[in-house]
Amino acid sequence: MTAALPPWLQRQLQALLAQRGHALLLDGAAGLGQFPLALALATAWLCEQPEQGHACGDCPSCRAVQARTHPDLCVLLPDALALELGWPLDPWTQERLERKEIKPSRQIRVEATRAALAFAQTTSARGRAKVVLIHPAERLNAESANALLKTLEEPPAAVRFVLASEAAHALLPTLRSRCQRHVLAWPGEEEGRAWLAQAAADEGLNLDEATLAACWRLAAGRVDEALAWARLGLDAAQWRQLPQRLAAGDWGGTLEWPLPRQLELLQLLCHDALAHAFGAPTRYFDASTLPAAAAPARLAALWQALQQARRSIEHPYQAALWSAAWAERVRAAFAGPALHSQSSS
Numbered sequence: 001m002t003a004a005l006p007p008w009l010q011r012q013l014q015a016l017l018a019q020r021g022h023a024l025l026l027d028g029a030a031g032l033g034q035f036p037l038a039l040a041l042a043t044a045w046l047c048e049q050p051e052q053g054h055a056c057g058d059c060p061s062c063r064a065v066q067a068r069t070h071p072d073l074c075v076l077l078p079d080a081l082a083l084e085l086g087w088p089l090d091p092w093t094q095e096r097l098e099r100k101e102i103k104p105s106r107q108i109r110v111e112a113t114r115a116a117l118a119f120a121q122t123t124s125a126r127g128r129a130k131v132v133l134i135h136p137a138e139r140l141n142a143e144s145a146n147a148l149l150k151t152l153e154e155p156p157a158a159v160r161f162v163l164a165s166e167a168a169h170a171l172l173p174t175l176r177s178r179c180q181r182h183v184l185a186w187p188g189e190e191e192g193r194a195w196l197a198q199a200a201a202d203e204g205l206n207l208d209e210a211t212l213a214a215c216w217r218l219a220a221g222r223v224d225e226a227l228a229w230a231r232l233g234l235d236a237a238q239w240r241q242l243p244q245r246l247a248a249g250d251w252g253g254t255l256e257w258p259l260p261r262q263l264e265l266l267q268l269l270c271h272d273a274l275a276h277a278f279g280a281p282t283r284y285f286d287a288s289t290l291p292a293a294a295a296p297a298r299l300a301a302l303w304q305a306l307q308q309a310r311r312s313i314e315h316p317y318q319a320a321l322w323s324a325a326w327a328e329r330v331r332a333a334f335a336g337p338a339l340h341s342q343s344s345s
């Protein structure tokens with residue numbers, strides 16, 4: 001499992017395996033690989049035949065981690081993410097989801113947190129260690145975070161916690177201060193792009209250099225993000241057309257993308273349109289592909305609305321209606337003269 005880690009995560013794993021301490025916080029922008037790194041650490045800590053501290057990948061413990069059935073590993077995820085990644089849920093949640101009494105949560109449930117903390121209090125089944133992996137830690141609600149805090153204050157022996165986070169500033173400061181913090185390193189461009197090309201090929205995506213470059217640019221160096229863009233299946237020419245199409249209200253196949261992806265794309269577009277309007281360099285798209293300059297005030301308002309939407313996107317909504325409403329908002333923001341403020345509409 002660890003062999004598949006990209007080289008920059010492999011280097012970080014090496015450094016982290018040399019550290020002691022019972023709680024580690026892996027902190028960095030989304031898409032830098034905190035979850036695979038956390039899992040690689042857990043696998044190495046639990047491995048029964050470690051090779052210079054690294055997981056062997058072949059012992060009963062390593063195999064149990066791969067099968068997601070290790071009795072000494074508790075992976076605490078929001079329900080929705082666990083279902084997406086294929087990790088088992090805690091029995092409380094599993095039962096209620098099966099009976100359709102609850103919906104998959106995007107937060108880490110307090111019931112699941114309590115189950116993880118109870119797990120931490122029991123003795124190791126395979127006699128090496130016990131690991132609680134929490135991802136993303138900022139999705140612990142206040143009740144969960146408080147419960148965890150108490151355990152981190154007096155950690156049971158032989159239990160190690162690894163918290164992966166994409167927004168560590170959102171964690172309780174007291175929780176942060178009880179962990180050793182590791183800031184995720186960014187890949188170098190060359191190794192990052194090489195990894196992206198390989199990962200895309202491994203998934204059967206047949207993408208040319210220009211398309212991979214477009215995805216890399218959209219992700220601003222976050223490899224998981226770049227791969228997520230690549231999976232959408234657009235080619236370089238389609239990526240180039242997208243800003244103007246969206247600005248014209250023509251969403252085409254974009255409507256079928258997951259809503260968070262649509263929202264992310266709009267944010268990148270809005271970011272670059274604003275930068276362009278102020279004469280600053282663009283970051284995600286080629287300036288030549290952007291729609292004609294729109295009024296900065298309207299773009300700024302759109303930006304604010306998108307930020308707001310990002311916070312509420314966890315709530316249930318009607319996907320088609322959502323997209324249609326945003327298509328119109330975006331079109332309106334880019335429509336009309338750039339230098340006048342909107343008098344009426």
Ligand SMILES: [Zn+2]
Pocket residue numbers: 046047048049050055056057058059060061062063
């Ligand atoms: Zn092993």
